Amino acid sequence: MPNELKTELQTAVGEARGMLEDLQRLGLGEIYPDPGSILDSTSDLIASGQLGTENLMKIEADVVDCRRCSLAAENTKALCGVGHPDAQLVFIDGSPGPEEEQSGEPFAGAAGELLDRILNAMGLARSDVYLLYVVKCPPGDVQHPGIDEIAACVPFLIRQIESIRPEIIVTLGSFASQTLLQSDQPIAQMRGHWQQYRNISLMPTLHPSDLLNNPLGKREAWDDMKQVIKRLREGQDDNC
Numbered sequence: 433m434p435n436e437l438k439t440e441l442q443t444a445v446g447e448a449r450g451m452l453e454d455l456q457r458l459g460l461g462e463i464y465p466d467p468g469s470i471l472d473s474t475s476d477l478i479a480s481g482q483l484g485t486e487n488l489m490k491i492e493a494d495v496v497d498c499r500r501c502s503l504a505a506e507n508t509k510a511l512c513g514v515g516h517p518d519a520q521l522v523f524i525d526g527s528p529g530p531e532e533e534q535s536g537e538p539f540a541g542a543a544g545e546l547l548d549r550i551l552n553a554m555g556l557a558r559s560d561v562y563l564l565y566v567v568k569c570p571p572g573d574v575q576h577p578g579i580d581e582i583a584a585c586v587p588f589l590i591r592q593i594e595s596i597r598p599e600i601i602v603t604l605g606s607f608a609s610q611t612l613l614q615s616d617q618p619i620a621q622m623r624g625h626w627q628q629y630r631n632i633s634l635m636p637t638l639h640p641s642d643l644l645n646n647p648l649g650k651r652e653a654w655d656d657m658k659q660v661i662k663r664l665r666e667g668q669d670d671n672c
């Protein structure tokens with residue numbers, strides 16, 4: 433790994449550690465984990481020169497072997513994500529839900545179908561983008577994974593993002609958006625506003641399952657996606 437990239441990644445891990453400390457100071461310690469336990473394994477990877485250049489399949493193999501948290505019992509159903517390894521656009525969900533757990537397919541069920549329709553309306557297909565989860569194993573009966581599971585799994589997500597290096601990240605729903613953006617703001621306030629994550633433009637938006645429950649949100653989600661299309665096109669124009 434080039435020294436420049438190694439330094440950049442070490443800085444990113446330091447920033448992430450600071451982010452988690454800030455969240456604990458905000459009183460979100462019950463939602464977000466002990467920073468020391470989250471990022472140590474990522475730091476080890478940087479030191480070993482693996483992070484940033486590794487193949488997504490290697491990360492997937494590590495996830496399949498992973499027994500780092502209490503969800504390991506469900507790890508036969510771990511879902512790393514799916515998509516194009518050089519995607520310019522990455523969507524991040526919180527964790528696989530019951531339909532993904534049952535089918536073994538990422539982004540399955542009615543919410544996954546709605547996401548496909550949103551992608552089609554953007555002129556894209558799943559094979560053009562990458563779909564990722566913050567936590568790879570289904571959390572079972574609880575709605576969202578707990579702090580220890582987030583702590584154990586976030587390094588995989590960081591490795592995936594560093595491997596893909598997309599131009600834009602879209603976080604789906606409150607769990608993924610709040611986790612990546614160290615915020616306790618409701619998704620209704622966060623959505624539609626550009627943010628930065630690891631020097632990548634990030635757009636928080638409503639989760640497709642929220643849109644199934646509240647179809648009025650579709651207009652807002654589409655407004656967000658129009659901003660994403662515009663920025664993607666601007667990036668392509670800059671590269672011409």
Ligand code: SF4
Nearest residue numbers: 498501504569584585
């Ligand atoms: S949720 Fe993540 S950290 Fe926990 S066992 Fe599954 S892959 Fe490993």
